Amino acid sequence: MSGWRGTDALFRGAVCGVGLVGAGVLLHRVELILIGAPLLLATVLAVRRPAEAPSVLARPMPRTAELARQGRFVVDLRPGPDAELVALRLPRSGRVGPGVVHLVGARRAAVHTVLRWREWGDGVASRVDHLVAGPDGLVVFGPVLGAEGRRVVLPPVRPLPPGPLPPRVAGLVGAHRSARPGDGTELRAIRPFQPGDRLRRVDWRVSLRAAAANGGQLLPTTVHVRERHAEADADLVVAIDTRVDVDADLAGWSVSTPGSRLRVNGSVDVAVRAATTLAAGYLRQGDRVGLMDLARPQLGVPPAAGRRQLLRLRHQLVVCARAAGWTSRGALAAQHLPSGTLIVVLSPFLDDRVVDLAARALRRGNRVLAVNTLPGPLVADRQDRWGEAVRAIVVGEHRARLAALRATGVPTVDWNDGAEVAAVLAGLRRTAGRIGVRR
Amino acid sequence: MNGPAQEPDVPPELGRGLPAWSLRLVLLVAGLGVVAVLRVEGLGLIFVGVVLVVAVLGAAGPASPAAGLLIMLAAIVVAAFGGEPLRPTVLVLVPLLHLQHVLSGVVGTVPWQARVHADALWPAAMRYLGVQVVAFALVGVALLVRRPAASPLLEVAGLLGLAVLAGLVIAITVNENTLFRRSQRAPVERRGGRLGATMEAWHARRRSPPGS
Numbered sequence: 180m181s182g183w184r185g186t187d188a189l190f191r192g193a194v195c196g197v198g199l200v201g202a203g204v205l206l207h208r209v210e211l212i213l214i215g216a217p218l219l220l221a222t223v224l225a226v227r228r229p230a231e232a233p234s235v236l237a238r239p240m241p242r243t244a245e246l247a248r249q250g251r252f253v254v255d256l257r258p259g260p261d262a263e264l265v266a267l268r269l270p271r272s273g274r275v276g277p278g279v280v281h282l283v284g285a286r287r288a289a290v291h292t293v294l295r296w297r298e299w300g301d302g303v304a305s306r307v308d309h310l311v312a313g314p315d316g317l318v319v320f321g322p323v324l325g326a327e328g329r330r331v332v333l334p335p336v337r338p339l340p341p342g343p344l345p346p347r348v349a350g351l352v353g354a355h356r357s358a359r360p361g362d363g364t365e366l367r368a369i370r371p372f373q374p375g376d377r378l379r380r381v382d383w384r385v386s387l388r389a390a391a392a393n394g395g396q397l398l399p400t401t402v403h404v405r406e407r408h409a410e411a412d413a414d415l416v417v418a419i420d421t422r423v424d425v426d427a428d429l430a431g432w433s434v435s436t437p438g439s440r441l442r443v444n445g446s447v448d449v450a451v452r453a454a455t456t457l458a459a460g461y462l463r464q465g466d467r468v469g470l471m472d473l474a475r476p477q478l479g480v481p482p483a484a485g486r487r488q489l490l491r492l493r494h495q496l497v498v499c500a501r502a503a504g505w506t507s508r509g510a511l512a513a514q515h516l517p518s519g520t521l522i523v524v525l526s527p528f529l530d531d532r533v534v535d536l537a538a539r540a541l542r543r544g545n546r547v548l549a550v551n552t553l554p555g556p557l558v559a560d561r562q563d564r565w566g567e568a569v570r571a572i573v574v575g576e577h578r579a580r581l582a583a584l585r586a587t588g589v590p591t592v593d594w595n596d597g598a599e600v601a602a603v604l605a606g607l608r609r610t611a612g613r614i615g616v617r618r
Numbered sequence: 619m620n621g622p623a624q625e626p627d628v629p630p631e632l633g634r635g636l637p638a639w640s641l642r643l644v645l646l647v648a649g650l651g652v653v654a655v656l657r658v659e660g661l662g663l664i665f666v667g668v669v670l671v672v673a674v675l676g677a678a679g680p681a682s683p684a685a686g687l688l689i690m691l692a693a694i695v696v697a698a699f700g701g702e703p704l705r706p707t708v709l710v711l712v713p714l715l716h717l718q719h720v721l722s723g724v725v726g727t728v729p730w731q732a733r734v735h736a737d738a739l740w741p742a743a744m745r746y747l748g749v750q751v752v753a754f755a756l757v758g759v760a761l762l763v764r765r766p767a768a769s770p771l772l773e774v775a776g777l778l779g780l781a782v783l784a785g786l787v788i789a790i791t792v793n794e795n796t797l798f799r800r801s802q803r804a805p806v807e808r809r810g811g812r813l814g815a816t817m818e819a820w821h822a823r824r825r826s827p828p829g830s
């Protein structure tokens with residue numbers, strides 16, 4: 180019976196029942212007997228001495244879940260033969276924190292509830308606390324804290340509006356033309372024959388024309404070959420700025436969210452969703468996509484292709500978001516960025532450091548696109564008399580930073596649903612041939 | 619017709635159930651009924667106010683001693699005013715105070731935001747009705763044996779019956795592993811070892827123990 184104990188109800192039933200009936204008999208008051216008898220009788224009928232400890236076990240669920248999907252959460256009950264009530268605190272669907280307590284009959288072998296994941300991230304998703312009670316709640320076992328079930332909900336993959344990326348081609352290599360000469364189909368140049376060139380590459384029309392210009396004699400120096408571009412995968416590196424997580428309300432910028440969670444529709448939330456969308460769009464075409472965390476470069480993922488890379492990136496984005504926090508010096512490590520890589524910097528651009536990083540990457544020969552993830556329009560702190568002035572300064576500085584980026588040649592764009600980014604990416608293709616070309 | 623296969627051992631989904639605050643509302647109504655009966659009995663307004671406060675406290679904290687206090691207050695008032703022992707006010711008080719006792723025990727196990735499912739209440743309701751049948755059978759017996767000559771016999775029988783019932787309660791509840799021992803602990807944790815601690819006042823944001 181270890182762990183079972185009496186409640187106030189048992190005390191009340193025993194003391195009031197025995198006391199009132201005893202007093203009624205001794206004082207010859209029938210009304211006291213009539214009031215006390217049901218209490219005493221109910222206590223005698225309901226009181227138990229349970230022999231075994233009950234158990235409540237949650238069945239394991241997958242450790243990884245997709246946003247907006249739902250899963251069945253089953254709890255097995257073994258309350259024992261003497262139990263009548265089971266109080267379960269079950270997790271709430273789509274909400275963080277302790278759930279609602281359900282009081283069910285102890286005859287149930289199991290209960291199940293449906294959980295829907297409405298926020299991506301890493302956290303405690305399921306914990307079943309329980310209390311088992313005997314009839315009329317006279318004896319109870321617990322409350323017992325359940326084991327925590329942690330779950331990673333991956334950031335969602337939204338389709339990018341069609342248009343910005345090159346059309347998909349079948350093959351083992353990517354859809355993009357490399358700067359290197361190779362065995363592709365697109366003409367790069369016509370040049371004199373060199374030792375090592377294959378004969379099938381000789382352009383006889385140009386060679387004969389050159390020979391005719393040289394007196395009609397076909398010499399090795401007059402033979403020309405067609406040089407073609409190699410076809411290669413494009414490299415895209417998504418650089419997210421997790422140093423600050425802010426939303427449109429300036430009053431909340433200095434206040435941490437409950438449970439150290441990310442702000443819904445905050446800058447990190449927007450950046451992660453944008454990163455997932457861009458990565459999925461490029462990986463679908465066979466391109467190579469990598470990830471870089473400006474706050475913590477060690478959390479980066481080198482570029483690679485394939486579905487598994489998308490899964491890896493989504494998991495790593497959750498890790499980056501979990502580690503989000505201020506660092507004074509962001510970094511865009513050059514050794515992790517192959518030359519010619521398209522870098523998409525996702526940041527709220529609230530300090531100059533990230534502007535320097537983007538400009539430096541551009542000077543190294545990368546194509547850089549700056550995507551502003553600062554939610555807007557910003558709302559001033561109404562409690563502070565300087566709130567409006569602060570808002571004006573923040574907006575002004577932010578605007579100046581984006582202008583400075585544009586002045587250095589980095590296109591800037593806001594992330595809405597990706598349509599605007601798509602248009603800018605298409606513009607980048609037109610101006611620099613195709614994405615991924617070395618200049 | 620082959621439908622989608624369903625897992626064989628998955629129970630039906632847990633429904634919404636009743637809000638626990640509605641049962642506390644019933645508790646409050648029962649408490650107000652007790653107050654009204656005592657007022658009809660002739661209790662003064664000041665004392666009615668005191669009983670009203672106890673009734674409200676009993677509804678707000680079903681796991682508290684307020685319900686027991688209300689029962690004792692009502693019994694004392696009824697006995698103190700005297701009069702016909704089987705008068706209507708007494709007959710109304712019998713089910714009301716019993717309901718107060720049973721409902722406080724059940725509702726006191728959960729917080730007011732909880733959801734209560736019907737299968738949890740069903741056995742307690744059946745037991746309540748059974749006990750009330752016995753109680754009113756007792757009223758019938760009392761009506762039959764109200765003659766003074768039967769009083770000593772009734773007294774002896776009542777005391778013997780009480781001794782048997784009290785012994786039964788003691789035998790069940792108190793032994794070497796007594797339920798009232800305050801040092802006992804549930805396997806993981808329980809609230810402070812206080813008698814009567816249930817999930818009702820349990821802090822929801824408690825962290826799980828390490829290693830759980």
